[in-house]
Amino acid sequence: MKKAQKVRIGISIGDLNGIGSEIILKTFQDPRMLEFCTPVIFANTKLLSFYKKHFKLNVNFQGIENASKVIDGKINVVNVWKENTKINFGKEDKFLGKFTVKSLEGATEALIKKEIDTLVTAPINKNVIQSEEFNFPGHTDYLAKAMKGDSLMLMICKNLRIGLLTDHVAVKDVAEKITPELIQKKVTIIHDTLKKDFRIQKPKIAVLGINPHSGDNGVIGKEDEEILKPTILKINEKGTLVYGPYSADSFFGTKNYQNFDAVIAAYHDQGLIPFKTLSFGRGVNYTAGLSRIRTSPDHGTAYEIAGKGEADFTSFKEAVFASIEIFKCRKEYLKLTKNQLQKQSKKL
Known part of the structure; x- marks a missing residue:
């Protein structure tokens, strides 16, 4: 019997100078997380290698070209940019803001295409991501427009x-x-x-x-x-x-x-x-209210502790588990609704 595919969790990297990278890697440093889902991080393998070394974390990941190449049971990293990035923890950086946007856009596109099942977004700094091409007060407004809902x-x-x-x-x-x-x-x-x-x-x-x-x-x-x-x-x-x-x-x-x-x-x-x-x-x-599932931790970029290895990843981990549970609930609901409609049509 073919083994059931785990829920594929897309993850946007958030503000590169904030705590997003730390809470993501800390969450998936626990190998038991891969028993519940397959994470797909939209970022850059070189960047994540830098974070891994900086925070001295024992976590391995697999670089892939795009979300259609996801390897089940592994930590996947979709390389959505190739440029080198200089990290300066705790500082606002509008240049790095464009990579935050690339990560979010790549993850959203994969979500719409159903290459991933859910999306978990790491915290952003709304100020550094604003541009003529991207003018939204936050994740919620952007996703509502992208998914037309x-x-x-x-x-x-x-x-x-x-x-x-x-x-x-x-x-x-x-x-x-x-x-x-x-x-x-x-x-x-x-x-x-x-x-x-x-x-x-x-x-x-x-x-x-x-x-x-x-x-x-x-x-x-x-x-x-x-x-x-x-x-x-x-x-x-x-x-x-x-x-x-x-x-x-x-x-x-x-x-x-x-x-x-x-x-x-x-x-x-x-x-x-x-x-x-x-x-x-x-x-x-x-x-x-959206056609796809998106969760996030309930905190911001926490510049004051960024890079220090002090970030608590509890809320991010809860966001991952919430997205898995909601995905399963919605799948079950849609199946029940479909069965009810089929029974009604047979009666007619």
Whole structure:
């Protein structure tokens, strides 16, 4: 009997002067990881050899021309550039930023072509990757455009899941960005994601208020009364179990979040501060709503410790395992859905 192919995890290298390379190599230094997946790193073998030597890590990898040549059970490195790169840990470098982009673009192309099953992205510095050709605030926006789909940033750690109505948006612009259409779209994405990617048949979703105390019946801003409440009621009437808006300041302290399968925060810090406080560096950023699976660690480039060998790879490792589990859940869901449709067609 032919041995089943392991999940192929595509990995983009992230900021070359950050901790991305360190957490990637530390994760796969453990040979047991190859029992769960086949990693495919989009970078350059010479560069990874430099990192391996610098961090004194015992890890071996196989260089390949492109993702169609992946060797199952090995650590594969797709050489997406040939130029030599000079690493200066902890420093912003716009020249090196173009290699970060090449890695991400190569991995995304392979993901779309199904040469890899999932994508795990190492942290980037958004400032050094900006150019006329690449003008995106982050991974989420780039991937949404590349895959022609709507997306939602969903932070996950075990049964804690926090999604965002608005992500990389200035606080002064948050209220005007939140419309009934946006709320309905984001609730639909997270509802469908919970069903197909997390095996939750009847998801319960909480929505946090935009203003302090959810506006105090219009005393502190009218957005909660005029936009959030009526939209949530309308969605609920259609059978989706969505509740709120809840006052964000007490929602997590009272552990009310434990009564829901997911929570939707109005803006970035409203959701990310409690999430990172509760997850203690074990969290994963999942881009929900796309046709392909992408996860990442819940931290940044950590320039202050880059190159010192001090980086904790727990979150990156969790991102790898999350991508494997979500891939399997979605595959199972699609198979069940297909079988149900076939049974229905036979009855007709």
